[in-house]
Amino acid sequence: MGQESPTSLSRAIAILGVLGSPEVSGGDGIGVVHIARLVGREKSQVSRALKTLAEAGLVIRDPESLRYRLGWRLFTLAAAAADQHLLALAPHVLRHLVARVGERAHLSVLDGTGVLTVLSQSPARSVQATGWVGGGTPLHCTSSGRALLFDHTDAEVRALLEGTDFTSAGPKAPADVEELLTRLRAARRRGYAAVAEEFEPDLVGVAAPVRDFRGSVIAAVNISAPKFRLGRALTAAGHEVRAAADRLTRSLTGAPDQSLAATISSLGRTS
Helix, strand or coil: CCCCCHHHHHHHHHHHHHHCCHHHHCCCCECHHHHHHHHCCCHHHHHHHHHHHHHCCCEEECCCCCCEEECHHHHHHHHHHHHHHHHHHHHHHHHHHHHHHCCCEEEEEEECCEEEEEEEECCCCCCCCCCCECCEEECCCCHHHHHHCCCCCHHHHHHHCCCCCCCCCCCCCCCCHHHHHHHHHHHHHHCCEEEECCCCCCEEEEEEEEECCCCCEEEEEEEEEEHHHHHHHHHHHHHHHHHHHHHHHHHHCCCCCHHHHHHHHHHHHHC
């Protein structure tokens, strides 16, 4: 598509927009004539554009019905863009969360049977929870791990944690996978996960899931701190974490927070 004219590129973008619309994306695709009518172009022009898009893997043509739908390559590109967008927007959201709560904030992702922290922001405090960027923590006894399991079925959680040593954790960690599932269901109802001395003594934390354009959980925003400082404010911190995660989700799903977008834009101009 690198040699296409601006008009051809605009036509291709319009076609992708039609195929990605809610009226079309949930069905079995649509034919060339219907697409041409929706984009207001001649059938021959649309056919040429569809051929180019199909060669690039951006659309798929059903060999029997001759209907078109979005191709898998487009979804992989969208997923990659979402990951990049998440890492670009998350630092500002974490800094805002740290300013609101006054404790260390993290962005974490699922990494096999554990949790990997990819970003962290810290306040200016002498006593803080440990920073875990680049390090792994367990799924079963951390708030971030629990938030990352929000979409998992009970069977999937059992399979994922099969063989997990539930005794190697904090004093208030779940004793087994069934107790974990009970706590996970309560976290889903709240909209955020909260743990107290499950990972290690005197440490508390809250986390909420971040979702991508498909509605799938791709990360978790987390606050952790010593119990003596955050224990009594854990519920309020949970609401703040959920708001931060929802803010990232809105940005990733096409409904960006305007103040966040403006801030990121201004940071780009001054860098």
